[in-house]
Amino acid sequence: MKPSDPPAKAASAQDGPSLEEVIGNKRVVIVCGSGGVGKTTIAAALALHGAYLGRRTAVVTIDPARRLANALGLDSLQDEAAEIPRSVWDPDKKAPASGSYSAMMLDAKATFDRLVARYAADEAQIRRILSNTFYQNIAGALSGTQEYMAMEKLYELDQDGPYDLIVVDTPPSRNALDFLDAPGRLSRFLDARVFRYFLSPTRAYLKAVSSATRGVLKIVAKVIGSEVIDDAVEFFAAFEGMYDGFKDRASHVSDLLDADDTAYLLVASPRREAAAEAEFFAEKLVESGHPIAGLIVNRVHPRFSDLEPGVALGRAAALERTDKRANRLAILYKNLANFDRVADREAGNLAGLAGKCASAPIVLVPYMAHDVADFEGLDEISWYMFPEGEANPA
Amino acid sequence: MFLKPSLHIVLGKGGVGKTTVSGALAVMAAESGRDTLICETEGKSGLGSIFGRGGLNFEEDQLAKGIWARTIWPDDALVEYMADHGMTRFSRLLVKTNVLEYVATAIPGIKDVLVLGKIKQVVKGSRAEERSYKTVVVDAPAAGHAITFLTSAAGIVNAVRVGPIRDQALDVIGLLESESTVVHLVTIPEETPVNEAVETAEALRERVGCRLGVIFVNGCYPHAAEAIEAEEIESLSKGLGVEINPDLALAMEAANEFMLDRYALQQSQRERLSRMLDLPQIELPFIFNADFGRTELETLAGAMADAISGAP
Numbered sequence: 001m002k003p004s005d006p007p008a009k010a011a012s013a014q015d016g017p018s019l020e021e022v023i024g025n026k027r028v029v030i031v032c033g034s035g036g037v038g039k040t041t042i043a044a045a046l047a048l049h050g051a052y053l054g055r056r057t058a059v060v061t062i063d064p065a066r067r068l069a070n071a072l073g074l075d076s077l078q079d080e081a082a083e084i085p086r087s088v089w090d091p092d093k094k095a096p097a098s099g100s101y102s103a104m105m106l107d108a109k110a111t112f113d114r115l116v117a118r119y120a121a122d123e124a125q126i127r128r129i130l131s132n133t134f135y136q137n138i139a140g141a142l143s144g145t146q147e148y149m150a151m152e153k154l155y156e157l158d159q160d161g162p163y164d165l166i167v168v169d170t171p172p173s174r175n176a177l178d179f180l181d182a183p184g185r186l187s188r189f190l191d192a193r194v195f196r197y198f199l200s201p202t203r204a205y206l207k208a209v210s211s212a213t214r215g216v217l218k219i220v221a222k223v224i225g226s227e228v229i230d231d232a233v234e235f236f237a238a239f240e241g242m243y244d245g246f247k248d249r250a251s252h253v254s255d256l257l258d259a260d261d262t263a264y265l266l267v268a269s270p271r272r273e274a275a276a277e278a279e280f281f282a283e284k285l286v287e288s289g290h291p292i293a294g295l296i297v298n299r300v301h302p303r304f305s306d307l308e309p310g311v312a313l314g315r316a317a318a319l320e321r322t323d324k325r326a327n328r329l330a331i332l333y334k335n336l337a338n339f340d341r342v343a344d345r346e347a348g349n350l351a352g353l354a355g356k357c358a359s360a361p362i363v364l365v366p367y368m369a370h371d372v373a374d375f376e377g378l379d380e381i382s383w384y385m386f387p388e389g390e391a392n393p394a
Numbered sequence: 395m396f397l398k399p400s401l402h403i404v405l406g407k408g409g410v411g412k413t414t415v416s417g418a419l420a421v422m423a424a425e426s427g428r429d430t431l432i433c434e435t436e437g438k439s440g441l442g443s444i445f446g447r448g449g450l451n452f453e454e455d456q457l458a459k460g461i462w463a464r465t466i467w468p469d470d471a472l473v474e475y476m477a478d479h480g481m482t483r484f485s486r487l488l489v490k491t492n493v494l495e496y497v498a499t500a501i502p503g504i505k506d507v508l509v510l511g512k513i514k515q516v517v518k519g520s521r522a523e524e525r526s527y528k529t530v531v532v533d534a535p536a537a538g539h540a541i542t543f544l545t546s547a548a549g550i551v552n553a554v555r556v557g558p559i560r561d562q563a564l565d566v567i568g569l570l571e572s573e574s575t576v577v578h579l580v581t582i583p584e585e586t587p588v589n590e591a592v593e594t595a596e597a598l599r600e601r602v603g604c605r606l607g608v609i610f611v612n613g614c615y616p617h618a619a620e621a622i623e624a625e626e627i628e629s630l631s632k633g634l635g636v637e638i639n640p641d642l643a644l645a646m647e648a649a650n651e652f653m654l655d656r657y658a659l660q661q662s663q664r665e666r667l668s669r670m671l672d673l674p675q676i677e678l679p680f681i682f683n684a685d686f687g688r689t690e691l692e693t694l695a696g697a698m699a700d701a702i703s704g705a706p
Contacts, residue, residue, distance in 0.1 A: 037408075172536070231500060232496060304645040307645075315636070332622065336649040341684050
C-alpha cells in the first residue's frame with residue numbers, strides 16, 4: 001500500500017449519518033480537539049467539501065498558520081467573513097454554482113467591542129467601556145473570552161450571514177468544554193455581585209455581599225493597589241444596564257450550541273497523549289449532551305504490510321553484518337518493521353477513542369509528506385475524509 | 395556545560411513532545427547524579443504514566459531514582475504563598491469567593507507570576523518543608539501562552555506600582571535573567587512548528603532577558619537507505635537465497651520511499667531552522683517502539699546526552 005492511498009477506515013459500529021451527510025445537511029459544524037492536531041486545517045478542508053456540495057459555506061478560524069491563512073486570503077485578523085473567489089478554491093470548476101467559500105480569522109477583541117456597541121445605551125457608554133483598562137483585559141486576556149467570542153461570531157454569522165453551512169474551529173484550551181461553557185461563564189463573570197459593594201455601598205447591596213467577601217476585597221486593594229480595583233469598579237459602573245442584554249444574548253448563543261442542526265466533530269491525532277486527550281474530550285462532550293457526529297484522526301501513519309513487525313525485525317537481524325547486499329535488505333526489513341510498529345502503536349492508541357465515539361463515523365487522514373498550505377492540499381485532505389464525495393482530485 | 399544552570403524551562407507548541415523532552419532532560423540530569431524536579435504547569439501531563447504512575451499533584455512525588463515531579467497551579471501557589479505569610483484564612487476566601495478571577499482579569503499575568511514565583515522558591519530551595527534540587531525542569535505551558543508566561547512579570551511591574559505582587563514580579567524577572575536559568579525550545583522538523591519556534595525565540599529575545607539554550611528537534615527519522623524498487627528487492631532477496639513475495643517487496647519499497655520523503659522534508663526544515671535561528675540544534679530520534687515508557691525515555695535521554703556532548 002502506498003501512503004498516498006486512503007487508509008482503510010477504522011472499524012466502527014456506524015449507524016448514524018456519514019461525515020458526508022453531516023457536511024451536506026447540518027447548518028453549524030463545530031470542530032473540536034486539543035492543540036497541535038491540525039484542527040484548523042481540518043476545519044478549512046471540511047468547509048471546502050461543503051462548498052463542493054453546493055452549500056454557501058463559511059469557516060471561522062482561530063489561529064491559522066501563516067501560509068494557510070494566506071491561502072484562505074486572511075492576511076490579518078478581520079471581523080467579517082470574506083468570500084474567496086471561486087477560481088481560487090475551485091480551479092477545475094467542479095463545484096455546483098450554488099457553492100461558495102468564505103473564511104475569516106476571529107478577532108476576539110473586535111467581536112467583543114461590537115457586542116458592547118450592540119447593547120450600550122449610547123455612544124458615551126460605548127466609549128467609557130472601550131477605554132477602560134479592565135474591559136481591555138477582559139476582551140484581550142480573560143480566559144474564556146476567545147472561546148466565547150468564537151461562539152458569538154458563530155451566532156452572528158448564523159443570524160445575519162447568507163450561509164447554509166458554518167464551520168467553526170475552536171481555540172486550543174486547557175479544558176475540553178471551555179467553548180461550550182464560555183457563554184455561561186462570561187455572564188457569571190459580568191454579574192459581579194462582589195463589585196456592587198463598591199458601586200453602591202448601601203444597606204440593600206451590602207446584603208448581596210457577605211462581610212467576608214468585603215474584607216477580601218479591602219485586602220486585595222491593599223495588596224495590588226487601589227487603582228486596579230478602581231478600574232474594575234469603573235468598568236462595572238459603566239456596564240450597568242447592559243447586563244441583561246448580554247445575558248440574554250449568551251443564552252441564545254447557548255441555544256445555538258445545543259440546536260439539532262449543530263454537529264460536533266472531534267479531531268484527534270494518533271499520538272498517545274493526543275489520543276488520551278481526545279478520549280477525555282469525547283467523554284465530556286457526550287456527558288454534556290453533545291454527541292459526536294464524527295471523529296477525524298489526522299496524521300495517521302499507514303501500515304505498509306501484513307508482516308508481523310517482530311518477524312521482519314528477526315529477518316533483519318539474521319541478515320545484518322553478513323555482506324553489503326544482505327545489509328541493504330536488512331535495512332529495508334527494519335524500516336518496514338519500524339513503520340508497521342508505529343502503525344500498530346497508533347491503532348492501539350486509538351482503540352479506546354473509537355469506543356467513545358460509538359455510532360459516529362471515523363475517518364483517518366494520513367500523515368502527509370508536506371505541510372498543507374493551499375487549496376490543493378485542503379482538497380487532498382477532504383478527499384481522504386470523503387472518499388466517495390465529488391471532490392476527488394484527478 | 396549544559397547542566398550547569400539549575401533551572402531549565404522547556405517551551406514548545408502542543409504536539410511536539412515537550413513533556414517527553416522535559417522528562418528525558420530530567421532523566422539525563424538524574425543520571426549525572428543531580429536530584430531533579432520536573433514542574434508541570436498545565437495539569438494534564440502524561441509524565442506520570444510514562445513512569446507507570448497516575449497524575450501529578452501540587453505535592454512533590456518521586457517518580458524514579460533522582461527524579462521528582464509536581465504540578466504547579468496558580469491557585470495552589472497563591473494559597474501556599476498566603477499561608478507562608480500568615481494569611482491562611484484570607485487565601486481560602488480569595489479562592490472561594492472567586493475574587494482571584496477578578497484580580498487575574500484586572501492584572502493579566504498574575505497567575506503566571508504566582509506559578510513562576512513558586513518555581514523560584516523551588517529553585518532556591520527556600521521552603522523548609524520541601525526538598526532542594528540541583529536541577530529543576532519546567533514543562534512550560536504550550537506556545538502562544540509560552541510567551542505571555544515569561545513576559546507576564548514585566549507586565550505586572552509596569553501595571554502595579556507597589557506592594558507584594560510587584561515584589562514577586564521583580565523576583566521573577568530576576569530569576570528569568572539569572573545566569574542559572576536557561577530556556578530551551580522544542581520543535582519537530584516540520585514547517586509550521588519550525589516557524590513557531592523561530593517566532594517564540596524572537597519574541598523572547600525581544601521581550602524577556604532570558605538566556606536561550608538549545609532547540610530540541612524532536613521526532614527525527616534516522617538516515618535513510620537509498621531508493622530501491624520492488625523488483626530490485628526481489629532479485630536482491632533471491633540472490634541471498636531469501637524467499638520473498640511480491641506484495642512484501644512492494645510494501646518494503648513503499649515504506650522506504652515514505653522514509654526517504656520524510657527524511658528529505660526533515661532535512662530541509664532543519665536547514666531552514668538553522669538559517670533562521672542561531673541556536674544549537676539537538677536532534678532527538680523518532681521512537682518506533684510499540685510503547686512509550688521508561689525504556690524509551692531513557693533512549694531519548696541517551697540520545698540527548700550524546701547530541702549535547704557533540705554540539706558546539
